[in-house]
Amino acid sequence: MNPPPNGVPFAETPIHVRSSELDAFGHVNHAVFLNYLEHGRFEALDQAGFSWSVLDERGWRIYVVRIEVDYLGEAKRGDSLIVRTWADSFRRTSMVLSQEIENTSNPGIAITRAQVTAAWIGVNRKPMRVPAEVRQGLTGGPG
Numbered sequence: 001m002n003p004p005p006n007g008v009p010f011a012e013t014p015i016h017v018r019s020s021e022l023d024a025f026g027h028v029n030h031a032v033f034l035n036y037l038e039h040g041r042f043e044a045l046d047q048a049g050f051s052w053s054v055l056d057e058r059g060w061r062i063y064v065v066r067i068e069v070d071y072l073g074e075a076k077r078g079d080s081l082i083v084r085t086w087a088d089s090f091r092r093t094s095m096v097l098s099q100e101i102e103n104t105s106n107p108g109i110a111i112t113r114a115q116v117t118a119a120w121i122g123v124n125r126k127p128m129r130v131p132a133e134v135r136q137g138l139t140g141g142p143g
Helices: 030-047 052-058 132-139
Strands: 011-016 061-071 080-090 094-103 110-121
Touching: 011 030, 030 052, 030 061, 030 080, 030 094, 030 110, 030 132, 080 132, 094 132
Parallel strands: none
Antiparallel strands: 011 080, 061 110, 080 094, 094 110
């Protein structure tokens, strides 16, 4: 997985590492990175016009069905991180979002990379087509 190609919009979400997120060695626990990535995904949806309230209002749910994470570096208490999130691809009822986390003290070097496949679920609790307006909001292009 590579950073988004030129012209592909992406969301940036700042994270500040808290002491409660550390393991016994003083590093951010690997599972905490999953929380950072999830926060980044929902911030990206919010920036595209699909906040939690909009999703709730429309009865839409988004379920992660697969996540692949590469841990490339560490983060420690007090570090400032940036989570970048962008749409990689879409299928009929799912989307793949790519993400990377960078420590702002070492710009340009990803400490975590992930690809997340998420299924869209409609009001009837069954898979639904990824809404065209979501595709457009996440890519800046036509739905």
